[in-house]
Amino acid sequence: MVADESQTAVPSIDTRRLVDRPLVLCYYFAALAYLVISMLGGILMALQLVRWNVLEGIEWLSPGRWRMVHTNAVAYGFLANAFLGTLHWAIPRLSLRPVLSRSLSWFIFWAWQFIVVATAAGLVLGPSLQAEPWVVKLASRWHIPLSVGAQALEWGETPFWIDPLALLGLALVAVNFMAPIVRTPGPMYVSLWYFMAAFVWTFLTYAMGNFLPEYVVPGTSAGAIAGLFIHDLVGLFVTPLGWGLMYYFVPIMLKKPIWSHGLSLVGFWGLAFFYPLQGIHHFLYTPIPMFLQYGAVISTIAVELVVTTVIINFAGTLWGRGRDFWDNLPIRWFYTGMVFYFLTCLQCALQVTLTFQKLIHFSDWVVGHAHLVMFGVFSMWLFGVMTYLFPRLLDRQWASRALCEWHYWLSAGGILVMSSDLILAGIFQGYWWAALLPWDVSVMGSRPFWIIRLVAGLCMAAGVVCFLINIAWTARAGSRAADR
């Protein structure tokens, strides 16, 4: 079965009316606003590391807090909003049915923005409030946990009272999108497999990470669950949504079916089987039992093999149409993201080995890896989707092709430099630490790398500025779009 709507669409259905375009636009604007905030946080943190902190002395804007705003705003503000917006486009068009309820969609949109803003406020203000004597007194009188601001769980820093709300929100998202999917007759296209799995997995992952280590499982076991949570957020939330969208958009844009439907299912089931076993690779060389650590190592390497089948499938789809890589901008974004995906998984298969871990554990190698996957892959795919959809949502052609190109090259060049720079820095740091040199040696030695990271980050941010200017120009002055 093919995702090409020209082949699957029933003539009597007006696909334009299936999609709530203002909602998709609102999701995209929210996503881009959080991306700007997150990037500001990243730049601030990068400035701090080279000792040029421009906000020095302002406690609630201290880099430690901004770091959490940086990561949370990017994951829950940018990526989640951009994915939700795109799903509101893709699922009704794929299933040829609207979502369960438009009002529910709007409710979820506003509830989600509240959750993200409350999280950011909790991160920035929380620790300051917790230090206030009157807050401590009030909290003890009313038995309110002091983690009312933020929780000490990586990627789960959302204040504890938000967790049940977020979980409810995720359940509503699943119900809203599942309704059209389950009513779709016939064999299901692979994108829908991925989407359905993502709805179930994200709910379970969020519940596991935000409740078990906090309230149920103590000590090292909580660490093991936290590792699983961090990794599953990438592997069972953004990865299935990302690949599901690639399986949807690439055939539409290339106007040809995906190379092998069979291989796409190998990729899906391989991900489903191996990904949840990997979490503990975040905590190698810890007191977590070694058989679990070894299991995580092996399943991480296995995922690289699964990823290779997916990459072969997409390479097969592009085969004979190489020109489209250069001429079709969304396709360029998508395939660049896929190359980075392959590289990041290859890197993962290496760094997960205990030999490698000895060298790079706790170093900037990991930060390089994190940016490569989050920006180099998922952000690239979402930028590609937005580059394709904004003209359709605004009913305008892009005002400036040059700005589109600048956005692509600044982003692709910036992330290539940033990730290579940090990966290299990590190797140096590993050797400095292994040689038991004073800590200062590694800090001073890292400085040139951190300056380069700052410059690369500024390039990536400049790319986003080009994108925003282009959107504004397009909305105001672009010519009407012929193609939808």
Ligand code: HEM
């Ligand atoms: C303006 C561009 C950016 C700059 C300058 C920047 C800088 C930074 C810095 C300094 C850190 C903290 C590193 C440390 O603690 O040693 C960080 C962490 C992180 N950033 Fe960025 N960042 C940028 C954009 C992004 C984007 C767009 C994403 C995702 C799409 C992202 C994802 C992450 C992640 C996942 C981490 C956590 C890494 C870890 O804990 O290993 N960053 N970033």
